Amino acid sequence: MIEIHHLTLCYRDRAAVHAVSGRFVKGSHTAVVGPNGAGKSTLLAALAGVKQADEGHVHRHGRIAYLAQLSTLDKQFPLTVRELALAGTWQQRGAWRGLSKDDCLRADAALERVGLSDFIKSPISNLSGGQLQRARFARLIVEDADVMLLDEPFANVDSATIENLLDVQDHWHQAGKTQITVLHDMSQVRAHYPQTLLLAQSALAWGETAEVLTTENLQEANRRAQHWRNDATWCQEC
Numbered sequence: 001m002i003e004i005h006h007l008t009l010c011y012r013d014r015a016a017v018h019a020v021s022g023r024f025v026k027g028s029h030t031a032v033v034g035p036n037g038a039g040k041s042t043l044l045a046a047l048a049g050v051k052q053a054d055e056g057h058v059h060r061h062g063r064i065a066y067l068a069q070l071s072t073l074d075k076q077f078p079l080t081v082r083e084l085a086l087a088g089t090w091q092q093r094g095a096w097r098g099l100s101k102d103d104c105l106r107a108d109a110a111l112e113r114v115g116l117s118d119f120i121k122s123p124i125s126n127l128s129g130g131q132l133q134r135a136r137f138a139r140l141i142v143e144d145a146d147v148m149l150l151d152e153p154f155a156n157v158d159s160a161t162i163e164n165l166l167d168v169q170d171h172w173h174q175a176g177k178t179q180i181t182v183l184h185d186m187s188q189v190r191a192h193y194p195q196t197l198l199l200a201q202s203a204l205a206w207g208e209t210a211e212v213l214t215t216e217n218l219q220e221a222n223r224r225a226q227h228w229r230n231d232a233t234w235c236q237e238c
């Protein structure tokens with residue numbers, strides 16, 4: 001579970017996220033949506049503990065795994081596909097315990113789950129963007145955390161891969177994990193995510209997906225986006 005209280009996140013004198021309060025309850029499966037620049041990635045980074053709150057606070061309960069947005073730099077790391085999946089053991093293993101045979105078996109099973117068995121020994125630089133995203137999901141499967149934070153996990157991924165990764169998310173949902181996923185595809189959100197947080201710097205609506213994704217709410221989010229694109233600095237308190 002994650003609770004946030006009056007959370008404000010700034011870059012210099014500008015608030016990217018403003019005064020958001022609420023709770024991602026245990027086992028909830030929430031999409032975070034909103035226009036470009038709405039603060040979705042910033043919020044997820046704060047939930048993960050990567051970005052510090054400028055005001056308010058975040059309470060985390062349980063172990064957290066974070067899939068940041070895929071960057072082209074990720075492929076430059078000198079890792080094999082299995083080593084990337086094994087990075088998911090680090091939180092539980094700590095820095096000092098070596099890898100066990102069980103760790104390797106879990107990593108290989110996760111790679112099989114996402115259809116990458118044939119690439120286990122390949123360097124990640126050999127993977128396509130979609131294959132790399134599958135390997136990063138395998139890392140999360142191995143990590144087996146209580147709370148999963150995923151930032152645009154399906155960007156630049158083909159429809160077969162999306163189906164495979166949505167299936168992994170459905171499985172996590174059935175297993176009672178808390179999931180918070182940044183997405184842009186509203187039909188995907190309506191079909192697969194029971195809860196939605198509609199963000200437009202502040203939380204415009206947060207609850208059952210059908211009640212949040214109304215035409216009025218989406219129009220209001222877009223209206224606010226016009227406002228912050230045309231109006232540079234509005235948060236003087238940071």
Ligand SMILES: Nc1ncnc2c1ncn2[C@@H]1O[C@H](COP(=O)(O)OP(=O)(O)OP(=O)(O)O)[C@@H](O)[C@H]1O
Pocket residue numbers: 011016034035036037038039040041042043
């Ligand atoms: N490192 C940074 N330094 C300064 N400003 C930033 C930084 N990262 C994000 N911002 C600004 O914060 C605001 C929110 O950005 P953020 O990436 O959280 O939005 P988003 O909703 O994830 O957008 P998108 O849908 O385009 O990915 C934007 O105005 C952005 O320009």
